[in-house]
Amino acid sequence: MTSNSVSVRDLSLSFGAVTVLDNLNIDVADGEFLVLLGSSGCGKSTLLNCIAGLLDVTEGQIFIKEKNVTWEEPKDRGIGMVFQSYALYPQMTVAGNLSFGLKVAKLPQAEIDKRVARAAEILQIQPLLKRKPSELSGGQRQRVAIGRALVRDVDVFLFDEPLSNLDAKLRSELRVEIKRLHQSLKNTMIYVTHDQIEALTLADRIAVMKGGVIQQLADPMTIYNTPENLFVAGFIGSPSMNFFRGEIVERDGRKVVSVNGVDLSVDSYKARGPIETGSQVVLGVRPEHVQVDEASTGTDVHDAVVDIEEPMGADNLLWLKLAGQTMSVRIAGARRYAPGTPVRLSFDMGLASIFDATTENRL
Amino acid sequence: MTSNSVSVRDLSLSFGAVTVLDNLNIDVADGEFLVLLGSSGCGKSTLLNCIAGLLDVTEGQIFIKEKNVTWEEPKDRGIGMVFQSYALYPQMTVAGNLSFGLKVAKLPQAEIDKRVARAAEILQIQPLLKRKPSELSGGQRQRVAIGRALVRDVDVFLFDEPLSNLDAKLRSELRVEIKRLHQSLKNTMIYVTHDQIEALTLADRIAVMKGGVIQQLADPMTIYNTPENLFVAGFIGSPSMNFFRGEIVERDGRKVVSVNGVDLSVDSYKARGPIETGSQVVLGVRPEHVQVDEASTGTDVHDAVVDIEEPMGADNLLWLKLAGQTMSVRIAGARRYAPGTPVRLSFDMGLASIFDATTENRL
Amino acid sequence: AELEVTHWWTSGGEAAAVAELAKAFDATGNKWIDGAIAGSGGTARPIMVSRITGGDPMGATQFNHGRQAEELAQSGLMRDLTDVATRENWKDIIKPSSLLDSCTIDGKIYCAPVNIHSWQWLWLSNAAFKTAGVDVPKNWDEFVAAAPALEKAGIIPLAVGGQPWQSAGAFDVLMVAIAGKDVFNKVFGDKDEAVAAGPEIAKVFGAADDARKMAKGSNVQDWNQATNLVITGKAGGQIMGDWAQGEFQLAGQTAGTDYTCLPGLGVNEIISTGGDAFYFPLLKDEEKSKAQEVLASTLINPTTQVAFNLKKGSLPVRGDVDLAAANDCMKKGLDILAKGNVIQGTDQLLSADSQKQKEDLFSEFFASAMTPEEAQKRFADIIASAD
Amino acid sequence: MADTIAPNPNALDPNASSARLAAGPRGKKPRPVLAPRNIMLYGALIFAAIYYLLPLYVMVVTSLKGMPEIRLGNIFSPPVEITFEPWVKAWSTACTGLNCDGLSRGFWNSVRITIPSTVVSIAIASVNGYALANWRFKGADLFFTILIVGAFIPYQVMIYPIVIVLRELGLYGSLTGLIIVHTIFGMPILTLLFRNYFTSLPEELFKAARVDGAGFWMIYFKIMLPMALPIFVVAMILQITGIWNDFLFGVVFTRPEYYPMTVQLNNIVNSVQGVKEYNVNMAATILTGAVPLFVYFVSGRLFVRGIAAGAVKG
Amino acid sequence: MTGQANAGRPNQLLRNLNSKIASIPMILTAVVIFLGGTLWTVFYSFTNSKLLPRLNFVGLDQYERLWDAPRWVISIQNLAVYGFFSLIFSLVIGFVLAAMMDQKIRFENAFRTIFLYPFALSFIVTGLVWQWILNPEFGVQSVVRSLGWTSFSFDPLYTPSIVIYGILIAALWQGTGLVMCLMLAGLRGIDEDIWKAARVDGIPMWRTYVQIIIPMMRPVFITTLVIIASGIVRVYDLVVAQTSGGPGIASEVPAKYVYDYMFQAQNLGQGFAASTMMLITVAIIIVPWAYLEFGGRKRG
């Protein structure tokens, strides 16, 4: 067992009658970048606040660096935290923001200066040190907020949707910076987001949450390619995975998913166990795992008509009707199809997912 | 000249001493979907409000359906408008929100019911008609806001960043819906956004604005592939186009852009005019127009080292160092490169852009 | 020692009178610290009571003698002055003796009376009657008879201020004048409900009804504003206590020529002997306690009495002082006092609570169209529950 | 808008495209200064302003007249002969009992009462509001609810219990006691204001400070206080006005040496004998109101902003 | 996990200790003064205490007497009338003024100051000034008459049936400025897009206010309501300064009844009974509201 930086044991948290987290367990390894991903209101911030000590847990234990900190004050937990709204102290300069915590902790001035200088250098905010937060741009503010966690010289960084107040362009820039920061600092980071791109690009492991329960905890590629259940499959990927509700049927000795009369072979699908004939399933195929080719022929090729085309520059997204359902297909940006154009589709079933229709778990 | 649905002539607008729009001209054809794209504060909303009649113009004229409406009241202009913050009347039900304007206009009840029913059907909000806005999700609210414009039965729809308050997932869903709506209604739509994906996917034509001035007005593919100037090139595309500042030099009889000692041939570039040797230029290459291949050889192949990798599911984004500069390259999601890996790059110069370094205009 | 003295005498004449007390007290080697609170007893009394019960008492305080401080004394918060009183023989010198009785609770004396104010006066404007072309009335009935003439001349017959105590007081005056001393004592002294509901009082209410009609249009609040109406001839007359003549004096008017005063409304020459007294809260400080005794005797002192009452316009509490400087009306009062035609003031007979209820009743009666019968019924109820 | 000039439909000649686009109205819509809308708007505002200003005008005018002129009638007519005597009298010679130094004596008492009472009550209420907004503990809501309901209790009802409490504490009659009383009665509304204000500040700021290791007081002084200026201004204005104008507590809970200016005002205004000196009354009234009025004139703008920040988010 | 597997829950009393300590003044005020004082008052309202509180129980006697007293009944009626109109007019005038101020007018600062300054003056001063302006001999009536309308009669303070409206005029003068401020703050907080949406929908200005803006300002109205209502229940100084309850007892109010009977009539029991009745009325209106507004809600 590798040493764990943060461990959460049987954590429960209720606000009055509402239970937000129920018996949650999670271990974060030393130096790991863990992303908590989930839709709004699923309890991500709550979990993070519990780890930070900003909320009193109802039940359970929290360990940071092998030390039980369940009832410790936030400042004694060896954590730094970065918030969505930056939460900079508006009346202090950037330097004041960075040094506030250190001054409170009564560190010698020389040490404070050193740490502030180092953080400013890492984040390249040296020219801003004398400014007030109101004189900074969004991205700069977020950098200062990160700096405030940085100067604390802690082992664990907690990020609560640090980028969601920024516009798309800045977001992608800062994403890279955070990634770089992690690569150079190598400390543990727990990062909350509801943006799956952030999760996929940043994480060593992603914990997908729903209703206070962790649905899947794995590295990004595993989550993307072999989602554990329907929720994870639908949540990750943009545009979403296409889902087809159907039944497993035997056709000519091959097992197929029959969806409204359209048969999709499951031969190349790497199932975990045997797939029973007659079971109700949901077949999931990502938009980029469908080939569009007017020329292809064969049994596993299906006819469809382009409904809407969404050119996105590098890619082109086609919305098509197949088996009475709308589905999306992603193709290269240069290939254009006007609405109404008939096309032929072939599915890359090796990369598809099949879920039980009732349990919604991967088969 | 095709009939114009909306024409703006020599429009100027100042708030006191600040001139936001200066002598702006734009024509929107009947049934066209025009997107006004630009960063925050560039005057997009101001222009839209002028068209809607919500701001009194300082100078110039506005025509809607060939009628001079410069001084008309908003309600008499034949427009419907959808706002970023939804601006639903919070204490009325959805049905109330949809019908209020019609009731005030004293339409017969039967007509009102018909129109509300039709809008509700188009937007699939029939089950919500009895609810209050506070009981709706963000996407549902936005749909009602669109419905409110829809019932007005007008020729021109104005959208002011209708989706930017929604999360990424909803945004992409509603984007498709708006596109579909336009395809079925076929009326003129003017749509303000600062999200380039929205602009690219929705627009028939995009007007890229900066500081109250239209930088380029063209269809999405033209804007994406042959941006008129540096601003447009940098603004469109995510991750951004890679820019290399260099000089045109003759090497072995071939014109190349020399960037910090790295030579990039411009042979296959379709220039508008002659490119003078010795001129300072900026070369722009989109991330997807660079091939990564360890095996390729030749003069136009360059060595680089992977700095950071951002797997995004369907794609994988590599950040590399070339000619002392950071650049990004987009490759298929399945191809993974650990940081530090050396790679070889070849540029697709036929799809690149070259700008004059001083005028910043396309060469 | 320094002694803080609270009172509600704040206007010019009153303040001058208080200054006499202070001067006399300071002359004994002590110091009078003035704690005046304006706005009549209604404003001042709660403050005084709060301070006494709050444990931060003043050295001495004014109350209307009677029952206002009764409970404070019973609770042992006030100083017993019996020693001083016996030493200085107050029993004999204070006239009428009812004044001292009002200071006596359970056989102990708790206050030093300083003056006598009588209520039973009708003040008439000679000029007003001249304008109306009628003779100046000599009693209440003539006054009522002259009312229509006054009204015709655009003169308000009777000025009554809006403050509740004025209408209640006027009623009491009417009662003494019309029903007589015995009925007055039966009703307010014995709280005889039957008498209060009886025919004699019904007559009084009839008179009050007349007064009410005559008072229509005197849109003033303070009593002195009402007096001012009489002084300026805008009103024919006013039922008000002897303190009103200070106003006439101030306006430079002379009794007899400019105005006429009718004690007992010219019907029944009886005056009441209410007034002010000083009470002394129990203090811990030895020295101050001594100073309190000094102040008590200073207040009763004949020189102080003369100096004070001349300024205040009230009658002294002892019969053995010479008031040669007094004016006509004041002399009339002194005469009646000497004859012993006195009654106790309602403050002495009724608790503050009953007084308040009575004020509410008459204040409403004078401002509304309530029938005299109904008013009498409510009056009888108040008397029945009075203590 | 009634003054809209309708575009001339004849100008829209479908055949002459360029001419067409040049025709019709252009530029700013003409909005005459005397548009009916403006006349009504400013008319109503000015009418209202007259209603609000009239009493002040009457006060000032009257205070500058001599008594004979006042007796002549018309309270609205400007003074024929301006005299400052009433002001002098109100300030320095009007008598209260034996003390004939007008309002001047009470002025300093009022200052002595108002400053500490304002400071203490705001200090306590702001800490309460802060605790309620950021450090909620079990039962806090209950206490707060009681407090708010307390805002509706008539003061008179509370006098007796407070007299008893202060007596038991031995604070009756002292300045401290009076400060406590003002603090108590200012607490409900001030606590509400501060609580609302602090609640409206981003909670993440508070969390960030906690992670930085700041405790209850450190966060209050270093983070919250510097951000709370607008609401402090509102609280300050409310308290200064309230305490300065207070009469009842000033007189019930202190002794004469601390009597505030309002007591003298009351004495001057309510003198029982003699003619009412309206001019002196009015001068005294203006003098007594001068301090709160000054505070309002100076900081009215901040007041609205502070109200917007703290009160309406209830 | 090493050693200390389960950390016990520390003493709940000691958590958040600083906050609890800092709240002591509030807790003491709430419990000792407001709650304690109230209970004490209610308790003694069952006694026949006179000048000093005494434990001499008389059951409901004080209440019977209270409701038999015409003055109390009139006080309650007056409060109802005054309260009703004062609420309506404060809100209407305050809102209309705020709406006008919100039209991007010139001299906004001047107007705001003019509307707000009366709030700086005490009720005593307010009462005094208006008593004078409404005085038939000096004030409005005499001025209008001197202008020629000799039959003009405007004499609210001396006409029992309308005296309460005379007080209302003064109260509105003093208090509407604050209401305007609150409303203005509320109006400024409304999303501008709502206005734009209404204009595009062609909704006339007044309908936008009535049907959209006002319903949206519910929280502001509630705050304002609380502030006005608490002032209404406590109205005392103004009446004393302006009419002293007159003419007769036509403008008496409950708070004055309480004060007069407690201190002037020296009948604490009666005063306490009256204040208990006031408290009950207040409680019926306020407690459910206060609990909903402040007790039930949690922050996110």
Ligand SMILES: Nc1ncnc2c1ncn2[C@@H]1O[C@H](COP(=O)(O)OP(=O)(O)OP(=O)(O)O)[C@@H](O)[C@H]1O
């Ligand atoms: N103080 C509170 N009282 C009651 N319920 C709360 C409180 N704070 C949060 N909740 C509830 O707990 C749930 C989880 O909230 P949390 O803030 O952890 O969500 P989240 O995953 O961070 O969402 P988001 O992405 O919107 O930040 C939500 O349903 C929320 O309504």
Ligand SMILES: Nc1ncnc2c1ncn2[C@@H]1O[C@H](COP(=O)(O)OP(=O)(O)OP(=O)(O)O)[C@@H](O)[C@H]1O
């Ligand atoms: N009422 C106003 N008074 C003065 N300046 C204004 C006003 N409204 C807008 N501006 C200025 O006009 C410019 C353009 O504003 P506008 O709202 O049109 O920008 P935008 O492109 O819509 O931005 P965003 O994407 O943030 O909505 C901005 O610089 C803004 O500061």
Ligand SMILES: [Mg+2]
């Ligand atoms: Mg969250």
Ligand SMILES: [Mg+2]
């Ligand atoms: Mg905008």
